[in-house]
Amino acid sequence: RCPPSAIPPVQPIIVKHMYYRNSIFFEKKTKTCKTVASNFVAVLYRDLGDEYVTSRHPFTSDLEAFDEALQQIEAKGGGDMPESMNQGLAEAVGGLKWRDGVAKVAFVIADAPPHTDYQGDISYSRAAASALHQGIRIHAVAASGLNDLGSLVFRQVAQLTRGKFIFIEYGSVAASAADHGVTGSVHSNNLDAILYAQIRSEHYLNVHKLNLY
Numbered sequence: 001r002c003p004p005s006a007i008p009p010v011q012p013i014i015v016k017h018m019y020y021r022n023s024i025f026f027e028k029k030t031k032t033c034k035t036v037a038s039n040f041v042a043v044l045y046r047d048l049g050d051e052y053v054t055s056r057h058p059f060t061s062d063l064e065a066f067d068e069a070l071q072q073i074e075a076k077g078g079g080d081m082p083e084s085m086n087q088g089l090a091e092a093v094g095g096l097k098w099r100d101g102v103a104k105v106a107f108v109i110a111d112a113p114p115h116t117d118y119q120g121d122i123s124y125s126r127a128a129a130s131a132l133h134q135g136i137r138i139h140a141v142a143a144s145g146l147n148d149l150g151s152l153v154f155r156q157v158a159q160l161t162r163g164k165f166i167f168i169e170y171g172s173v174a175a176s177a178a179d180h181g182v183t184g185s186v187h188s189n190n191l192d193a194i195l196y197a198q199i200r201s202e203h204y205l206n207v208h209k210l211n212l213y
Contacts, residue, residue, distance in 0.1 A: 038199075040066040041096060044073065045088030048118070053084050054091045081147070085114030089127035089157070093136060103202035104136040107195060108157065111143035113150035124153060128160035139198055141191070142167040142180055151180040166194060 042057040057069050089108065098104055114124050131138055138161040140154035146167075158165045168191060169176045177186055 038063070042066070042070060043088055043092045045084050045091070047083045054087050056091065081112035082115045083110070083112045084118070085110060085112070086118065086121040086124050086127070089124050090122040093127045093131045093134065098134060098136065103205065104134065105199055105202045106131070106136055106138045107141055108138060108154070109141040109143060110150070111145040113147060113153050124157055125160065128157045131161045137161050137163045137202065139163040140165050144168060144170045146180070148181070164198065
């Protein structure tokens with residue numbers, strides 16, 4: 001069901017480590033919600049010495065064009081870690097013009113932890129604290145190959161911003177959960193549905209003025 005027209009807009013963002021080839025797109029049913037104004041943006045990051053450290057696709061309300069742009073992104077290089085996740089988060093939180101009065105949600109998707117040895121970096125913890133101050137909720141999505149440090153960092157970023165730690169399942173749910181130090185019950189679904197559910201939740205919280213911070 002589409003939310004009523006009174007629901008404020010939402011600004012989703014994809015912060016994506018581009019060595020991991022993964023297509024992210026939102027379910028087509030979001031296209032039927034004509035009354036909901038949504039803007040999408042993607043911030044890409046790699047590492048020092050690569051073709052770029054960070055790059056972005058600007059805010060757009062055209063979901064199909066945004067999805068098409070993501071499909072054109074190619075993963076090049078890689079095979080090493082860590083990467084410049086700190087710069088990617090800093091760009092997403094501090095380098096974009098987030099609108100006031102809207103629900104703000106970000107997804108960090110990667111398979112490598114951040115560098116912690118680069119001088120002058122804004123640390124992921126500082127970026128997460130800034131996101132919390134701005135009302136940006138960050139959901140961290142762990143891809144296959146993310147090591148223990150990466151899982152720890154992702155969980156911290158999600159916890160600091162009241163987001164969720166999400167992992168991509170490879171093999172059994174139990175094995176994938178164990179790889180990321182997750183215990184207890186987990187909810188399994190396709191990634192598109194999970195991301196869409198988080199965006200829909202932001203709409204609900206915003207329209208009802210519920211503050212989980």
